[in-house]
Amino acid sequence: MIIDEYKKPKTIEEAYSIITTKEGSQIIGGGAYMRLSKKHISTAVDLSNLKLDFVTETNNYIEIGAMTTLRELEINEITNKYFNGIISKSIRNIVGVQLRNIATVGGSLAGKFGFSDLITALSVLDCKVVLYKAGAVDLLNFTNQKYNDIVEKIIITKNNLKADFQYLRNTKTDYAILNVAVSKHNDHFYKIAVGARPGIAVYAEKAENFLKSVDFSKENAEKAGLIASEEIKFTSNFRASAEYRQELCKTLVSRAILNINY
Ligand SMILES: Cc1cc2nc3c(=O)[nH]c(=O)nc-3n(C[C@H](O)[C@H](O)[C@H](O)COP(=O)(O)OP(=O)(O)OC[C@H]3O[C@@H](n4cnc5c(N)ncnc54)[C@H](O)[C@@H]3O)c2cc1C
Structure with a gap:
C-alpha cells in the first residue's frame, strides 16, 4: 500500500x-x-480521532462503534451477555490476539469479505449498520450495495434469541472453509446464514421455512442441514471444493441447530 x-x-x-x-x-x-x-x-x-471505539448498551440495543477492535468485541462484557456469546465465538479464532487488536468492526463490515466470520454471525441477529450519510441500513442491504460513506457504528436489537456459530478451518489461522450462524427466535423461527462459501454469507431460506413447519428433533435438524446444503451455491477454491463445502454445510447447520436446542 x-x-x-x-x-x-x-x-x-x-x-x-x-x-x-x-x-x-x-x-x-x-x-x-x-x-x-x-x-x-x-x-x-x-478515523482514530473520532471516538468511534465504544460498546454501549441501552434498554433495547447494543451499539458498537466502527473503530472498536475485534479483540475488544471478543472480550466485551456486554456483547458476551447476549445471544450465547455468538459475536465472541465468531471472531475469537481469527488469526491471533495481535491481529484482533488491530482489525476493526468498521473495516470488517466495509471490507465485505466473503470469508468474514463477523458478517455471518451478525447476519442472524437483528443488526443495522449506521452510515454517516445514508443513516441506518440493514446489514444485508449494506453488504449488497456499494456506499461511498463512513460506517459509524452498528446497532443490534437486544432480544432473547439463542444463537450458535460453527466453522471449519484447514489450519488454525487460515480463513474458514465454511462458516455458519444460526439463531432461534422461537420454536418455529430460525435464521440460518452460511458464509465463506467462499462468497459472503447468504440465508438458507428453504431450511428456515422447513423449520417453521416442524417441531425440533435431531432428525429435523439434520433435514434442515440437508435442505440448506442443497439450496445454497458453493464454489471451489484452493481451500476446498464446492462439493466438500456442500457436505460440510449439512453438518455445520445441523450442529448449530442442535447446540441451540440442547
Ligand atoms: C492475515 C489476515 C487474516 C485474516 N483472517 C480472517 C479470518 O479468518 N476471518 C475473518 O472474518 N476475518 C479475517 N481477517 C479480516 C479481519 O478480521 C478484518 O476484517 C480486516 O483486517 C479488516 O479490518 P481492518 O480494521 O483491518 O480494516 P482496513 O484494512 O483498515 O479496511 C478494510 C476496508 O474497509 C474500509 N473501511 C475501514 N473502516 C471503515 C469505516 N469505518 N467506514 C467505511 N469503510 C471503512 C477501508 O477503506 C477498506 O476498504 C483477516 C485479516 C488479515 C490481515
Missing part, C-alpha cells in the same frame, strides 16, 4: 468531505487488511 497523504480528521464531517471530494482517497480502519494490498492511495483517512 502506498499512501501519498495521511489525514487524521477531528470530525466525521471532515472525514466524509475528504472521501467524497478527493479522488483516490480511502478510509483506514485498523489497516490490517489494506496493508496487504499494493494499492496507491492519494489520501488515507484515519
